[in-house]
Amino acid sequence: MSGGPLLRLAGIRLSHGGHPVLDHVDLTVEAGRIITVVGPNGAGKSSLLKVALGLLRPDAGRVERMAAVIGYVPQRLDIGRLLPLSVRRFLAMAVAERLDSGTLETVLDTVGAGHVLGRQVADLSGGELQRVLLARALLRRPDLLVLDEPVGGVDVAGQAELYDLITAQAREHGVGVLMVSHDLHVVMAATDHVVCLNRHVCCAGHPEAVSRHPEYLAMFGPRVAASLAIYTHAHDHGHGADGSVLPLEGGEDSHVHGPGCRHG
Numbered sequence: 001m002s003g004g005p006l007l008r009l010a011g012i013r014l015s016h017g018g019h020p021v022l023d024h025v026d027l028t029v030e031a032g033r034i035i036t037v038v039g040p041n042g043a044g045k046s047s048l049l050k051v052a053l054g055l056l057r058p059d060a061g062r063v064e065r066m067a068a069v070i071g072y073v074p075q076r077l078d079i080g081r082l083l084p085l086s087v088r089r090f091l092a093m094a095v096a097e098r099l100d101s102g103t104l105e106t107v108l109d110t111v112g113a114g115h116v117l118g119r120q121v122a123d124l125s126g127g128e129l130q131r132v133l134l135a136r137a138l139l140r141r142p143d144l145l146v147l148d149e150p151v152g153g154v155d156v157a158g159q160a161e162l163y164d165l166i167t168a169q170a171r172e173h174g175v176g177v178l179m180v181s182h183d184l185h186v187v188m189a190a191t192d193h194v195v196c197l198n199r200h201v202c203c204a205g206h207p208e209a210v211s212r213h214p215e216y217l218a219m220f221g222p223r224v225a226a227s228l229a230i231y232t233h234a235h236d237h238g239h240g241a242d243g244s245v246l247p248l249e250g251g252e253d254s255h256v257h258g259p260g261c262r263h264g
């Protein structure tokens, strides 16, 4: 199922402490579609999600949120680890209406964490906390899910289950999903649209096209390239550790630019 746009970002620029983090980033999420942002550490992925949610104000660009209810799973939970807070209370705080224990247990069951309802958030393991965060997002019955590495710390079997659950939200309930993930195999198998981000959008499109794109192959290094390489292609720039665009010596203008490339 897919429908109209739930979120549209256009020309987003963002700096942290004078350092550019996002440069001319465009992105659209539609109902029933899974958009995944991939890229190296420090590429600006979490910052982009926070701009999308209105938690960070961009220096330039337009953010249009058409979604009525957004469920967010942050990369890290900074509160809760410090406060005395039960899982029951933490989940109940996510919605305005009063929820009974049965409802809370049911949603925890769907993320494989039915046993933690009576625990303190501070006592949860990393994987349990991640499951509770996803349950909390789902409790809101969102039409848009924004997920920042939603299965980080979850065991391998659990990862597959949670990705299936996320996919079902899109396919069966028409939820739009904007996700950051480092699990490239999952991304390639279960995503409608991949955005390769390294401060700017290096390439974007259907997973199969992106997995062959020279920028994607360059971004994820020779190992990934070797496992995915179907063809190779010269391109005219590399990236510094900070994501900056660096010219390659003797590079010719034979690079195929992605839709988000705004350089050279």
Ligand SMILES: Nc1ncnc2c1ncn2[C@@H]1O[C@H](COP(=O)(O)OP(=O)(O)OP(=O)(O)O)[C@@H](O)[C@H]1O
Binding pocket: 016, 017, 021, 039, 040, 041, 042, 043, 044, 045, 046, 047, 048, 075
């Ligand atoms: N509040 C902040 N103040 C200053 N710099 C920040 C802040 N938040 C993020 N940064 C910097 O902005 C850059 C992008 O950070 P961001 O968390 O968006 O990257 P990411 O792609 O999500 O990385 P990772 O894959 O490691 O989670 C990094 O260099 C980071 O150090």
